[in-house]
Amino acid sequence: MAPMMLGAALNPVNSSIISVSLVPIGAAFGAPPSRTAWLISALYLATAIGQPVVGRLIDLFGPRRLFLAGTALTGVAGVVGMLAPNLGVLIAARVLLGFGTCSGYPAAMYLVRSEARRTGRESPAGVLTALAVTTQTIAVVGPSLGGLxxxxxxxxxxxxxxxxxxxxxxxxxxxxxxxxxxxxxxxGRRRLADLDLPGMGLFAVGLVCLLLFLMNPGEGDWYLLALVVVAGAGFTWRELRARQPFIDVRVLGGNRPLLTTYVRALLCYVVTYAFLYGYTQWTEEGRGLTASQAGLAQVPLFATAIVVSAVSGRHAAVRGKLLVGAVGQITACALLLLLHSDSPLWMLLGIVVVLGVPQGLNSLALQNSVYHQADAERMGSSAGLLRTFGYLGAIVASAANGAFFGRRADTGGLHHLAVFMLAVSVLFLLVTLFDRSLRHVGEQRDADAGQTEAR
Incomplete structure (x- = not known):
């Protein structure tokens, strides 16, 4: 459990720790929020591409080598970032960091699923709960750690x-x-030949073009969307004909519950990361807190999410968690509309406590959904794709922050961001409410656990 949890935590901690660093980094390099937003998107782009790629490599070669190589690259990225002389080098360090931290979560999910297959028994609920706490819930400690x-x-x-x-x-x-x-x-040569390099390349091209468009949407950039469509069509054509496809679109296309889970992850993390970055920047520039104070203001979110995950992790069923999580997100987004430049501190802390409930529920439910819905032979790449869709949501959130805040994270920008987040939260609720497949995810496992306890 120790290396699994540490490796899986590297990416979410780094994705959130930057939230309190954006303002001082912008001041150090004379960069506005629209430019420092690339520090967020650079890591997410690398992660969105790298997670399923590394997950596929783990499926073929096992987790140990990929875990050690990725962890070493994370250390290199830390050195480069610490010594960065300008914003460009710092962005490059974040790209390295994104690729380096890609291996932890797919490796952990692969190990959990392979151990279940080896023993013929489902993994204890506590293992998946600990992993969920590590991979997403602990991301909330990033701002507090960053402030310190x-x-x-x-x-x-x-x-x-x-x-x-x-x-x-x-x-x-x-x-x-x-x-x-x-x-x-x-x-080994056969396994290397099984790597679908053209498919991986088309996948990467499509994501890069999508990111570039989202970060600076304008009339002159519509060609990027055309390139996304072309790359997507080429990717689908390639995957349908590849002997060992990078992403088996036939299987994925026939697994509607898993596809819906990925869409749900995208919507969920648009809200999560828009709040994490937008709200934190506002507390510094709109409310006047220091970076350390802004980080400490996130502690209740971390504590609430940990408690909620630990308590709800005893049950594998996911539908109830997702419905309560959706309502919690809607409530937190609506409360943001009540904030102003001199809002009392208790109000700031109350809002993060409210968001802590869906943070603890949604991450655990999404992970358990993939665990039960994905093909066991592709657990590494399926877990990587969950992260990819989550970080696509983070990219959208980063673009929204840049669009609504402009040169300064003021209260007006926060309110516009809150309306956007509220709309996405309602869509997340609707997708969950009408997904009938969720009624069966984890229910049998809970029933078996109840019978065991009764005996």
């Missing part, structure tokens, strides 16, 4: 923290992750 690090060593400390984390990950991974036998040379 900035207070001690400035914004560069938020990049340097990856160095000791990577060292710990390499040590634990080398000692605890089961070694995968090296494939024979002939078999």
């Amino acid at each position: 690090l900035i207070g001690v060593g400035g914004w560069r400390a938020t990049l340097a923290v990856n160095i000791p984390l990577a060292i710990a990950g390499l040590f634990l991974g080398a000692r605890r992750i089961p070694a995968t036998p090296a494939p024979p040379r002939v078999d």
Whole structure:
């Protein structure tokens, strides 16, 4: 559990720790929010591409090698970011960080599912709950940790923290992750030949073009959407004909519950990350808190989400969690409309407590959905795709923050962002409400657990 949890935490912690660093980084390099937003999107772009790619490699070669290589790259990214002389180098460091942290979550999901297949028993609910807490809920500690690090060593400390984390990950991974036998040379060549490099390339091109459009939508950039359509069509054509497709669109297309889960993840994380970045920036620039204070103001969100995940993790059924989570998101977004530049501190803390409930419920329910809905032979890449859709939501959230805030995160921009988040939250509720397949996810497992307890 130790290397699984640490490796899976590297990406979400780095994705959220930057939220309190954006203002001091912008001040250090003279960059407005529309430019520092690339620090968010760069990591998410690398992650959105890298997660399913690395997940597929894990499916073929096992988790140990990919975990150790990714963790080492995370340490390198920490060094580059700590020494970055300008915003461009810092963005490059975030790209490296995105690729480096791609292996932790797919490796963990692969290990959990493969152990269940080996023993013939479902993994204990506590294992999936601990993983959910680590992968998403603990992301909320990022702003608090970032505020503390900035207070001690400035914004560069938020990049340097990856160095000791990577060292710990390499040590634990080398000692605890089961070694995968090296494939024979002939078999290894066959596995390399199974890599769908054209499919991966088209997948990456489509995501890059989509990101570039979302970050700066305008009349002169509509060609990017055309390129997204062309890359998407080419990707589908390739995957339908590949002997070992990167993403088996036939299987995925026939698995409507899993596709709906991915769409739900996209909507969920648009709201989560728009709140995480937009609200945190507003508390600094619109409300006047320091970076350290803004980070500490997120502690109730972290604590609430941890408690909610721990309590609700005892049951595998997901529909109730998602419905309550959707209502919680709607409530939190509506409360943002009540904020102004001199809102009392208790009100700021109350809103993050409200958001902590859906944060703890949704991440656990989405992960459990993929665990039960995905093909066991492609668990690594399926788990990676869950992250991809989540980070596509984060990219949309980053673009929305840049669009609504402009040069400064003021109260008017926050209210416009809140209306956008409210609309997405309602759509998330509707997608969940009308998804009948959710009624069966995890119910049998809960029934079996009840019978065991009764005996």
